[in-house]
Amino acid sequence: MSTEQAVAVQASDSTADNAASEIGALMDEVLALRDQVATDGAALMGRFGRSDHDAAIGNLAHYMSLRHRDLRPLQHRLMWRGLSSLGRIESRVLPTLDAVLCALAAMAGRQSPHPAPSEAAFFAGELRLANATDHLFGVPRQGRRSRIMVTLPSEAATDREVVFDLARRGMDIARINCAHDDHLAWRAMAANVRAAGEFVARRLTILMDIAGPKIRTETIVAPGSGVRLMAGDAFRLVAKAEPYGTEEVPFCAAVSLPEMVNRLSVGDRLRYDDGKLEGTVESVGDGEAIIRVARTKAGGTKLKSEKGINLPDTALGLSPLTDKDERDLATVVECADMVGYSFVSRPDDIDLLEEALARQGKPGHPIGLVAKIERPEAVKNLPDLIARASGRRPFAVMIARGDLAAEIGFERLAEMQEEILWICEAAGVPAIWATQVLEELVKHGVPSRGEMTDAAMAGRAECVMLNKGPEVGAAVDVLDRLLTRMDAHVFKKTSRMRALKSW
Template sequence: MDDVWGLTERVESLRDLVANEARPILQGFGPEAASLPGIVNLAHYLALRHHDVRPLQRALMRHGLSSLGRLESRVLPTLDAVLVALAARAGRQSPVALPSSDAFFAGEARLEQATDLMFGPPPAHRRSRIMVTLASEAAEDPAFVADLVRRGMDIARINCAHDGPEAWRAMAKHVRAAGDAAGRRIAVLMDIAGPKIRTEQVLLAERKLKANVGDRIRLVASGEPSLFDDVRFAVSVSLPEMVTRLKVGDRVLYDDGKLQTVVTEVGDGMAVIRVERAKANGARLKPEKGINLPDTALGLSPLTAKDEGDISTVVECADMVGYSFVSRPDDLDLLDRELGAGGNGNPGLGVVAKIERPEAVKNLPALIARAAGKREFAVMIARGDLAAEIGFERLAEMQEEILWICEAAGVPVIWATQVLENLVKSGVPSRGEMTDAAMGARAECVMLNKGPAVGEGVSTLDTLLARMDEHMFKKTPELRALKSW
């Protein structure tokens, strides 16, 4: 009994510590957010995760009480339940009351409600929704959209970096019609482009030349790209400030990291980068490919002039707006002001914050708190840009942490970038991407990009997510009866 009572004291001390350390966190979130249950639980979760509870978890395990590893949505209720159980084992009065079933699972209910409001009701056979990025043909071919809905698409994503307002209106119209025909609400997300840096003109010393380790590439801020000395590649970029703010030693990543380079020389309106890492056979430089600058502070607004012009169409057509390159809570205020400018207000329009940069990861709790209670809010783990910014080796760890933080706050998450990419592009999946897609079932939504076999991708993902839902809810195994043995 002494061992059990000692554990009771340790858990009680941890509970008091969490409650006390959460107070300044809540104060930092502001008075409006601090009164919301999801934000309160988020503060408790952040306070708890500032401590290493692994030894305590292991000590509790022998008593059948190791549930701390699944407390994201219910921090204090879990600690209270453990305390009650320990006190009963010790034959002593519990210092806290046992939470009711409703109180214990209130966080799960908040997340389910937020997900339904943001994404629409789920299909009967799975919890996670499927989002699909629409190709340009969706504007001209309503049958294409209807087929995606029939196969299991729940949300259509329109990428405002491509096409234009008339095409977007046509896509949204076809989505609404397909949803009506299927008797389902199919939500529309319109993703504004933000200050995405891309290659524009590309000049090669030889036709079909590929860049390999050791090759040098000249970047130009304006004008036509040109070659000089032993530099066999020259590229102009969509954002001139990018070139002028580079410093020697800064990393420059091309096309989600297919080339990793470092700046070796800067000059008047140009910079030279050297390839440090590349695919086995090199990479071909092409226009309209993304560039990431993990070491360079550009100080850019996440809203561009193009975005400001596109927002009126977003308000007209969409249920949600995807916000690229959001980094600070003030960025959310900037978007909200723009959404309400010129009579464009749409209080039902949800906001999806795309987590793409290290600043967004660091500020994620503050972003969630700033958005709380204003508009429906979700987070997209934009794994392509995020991996390029923080390093590929950290992506798996970071996507888990984002899932945990959002679950603690009751915020839905979209698992995005390269899901079933080989299947969508070629019709044949790789083994690894099937496992990756299955792991995405812990998010509230999984996104597929466009491709020739996207319909098959939707069908496959629909089946995969339904099967995984029988086995897992977030981090909790469901222990469905096994039938393979």
């Protein structure tokens, strides 16, 4: 062997030794991560009050522990070695780490202390989520995974063809909003949904949303029917007095929850009508508050009755379950497959609803619970909400993007929406993508480009909700086709490599 050949062999051996050393170090790092995730997860299970045998909540605890760490450098090194980047770990935290460890051990010539998961164990989380979704929402139409939920209009109570048409087009779940209409109308709507399910030979399910302590404008006073509030203007909120206008503040509104006016403080932010107007409390006193407008939509914003108010800085101290809600629950239990719980924020709120349902005298009734995530506290407490609800009854989460955006700000909505989807998948909890999906199409018959992309991304959730509107039937058609096509491309965060024929 020549000197040059010997040097080359020595260099090759040195490179191999360095690579083996690097792989060994990488394995040790993943092993340490795996052990810490297991330890921290056990502590979280204690906080949740759950046993080690609860696989779904156990995976949630492991996921929370994992995501409290910045894994980006580790992901980069794993990708370089042709291994999992951990980017699709939501439903299988420990199985993924164990699979990576076994691959690294084989590369390093070592033995992993954790056996490789079987295929069934690796995909068990996906199966849990699929089974939970089928049980709560019903089986979807062939060819797509995500369900389509439609908010029924009032005429669905008197014209059953409205419901039959939606069912033929692809509606899987009918939503009845208990903030509108009455008990007789809700029963008629539910009966029409059941009849439509028999007609299309599919199980159509019903979600009834109890209203909760939604703050809305009631009687309003404005200087003219077409006059709009602009940035710099002021308007008055009154608690119990009749609304009135003055030369300085000609706009005024009464509110559905008068006590909220007395809880306002100077500097608190107020958002009106899903963020079409934002202002700040300028003064409070004598059962009224003056709001100075900071921002409106282009051309200004009309002050109207029956529009929502959000107060992201104000501690309202309101129960999510109102007296009206408790009265409405009797009809919900009678007619629905699921109850939508508005403004739930703390685990104790779950107990509150469970107690109210028990008072209906049907403790064994298997009605499902959909927690509507609308406030920052609900996002922060979401793992604890899921853990408290788990095992009691079928459970899902609705990302109520209208109120949530108004509470946390539009800039953070997309980020929070992603985090909610990840947490739900980790816990095996179905998620509903709601508010303003294909809104232009529903209202005016022509979709915007941006909302088509939004609707395509919605397919990562287990259910997509459409609001009512004159063209909602056409929107169901479009959404059905869109979700079917996207299912061939994407599952959750995983791209599917179907054959492409676009070029």
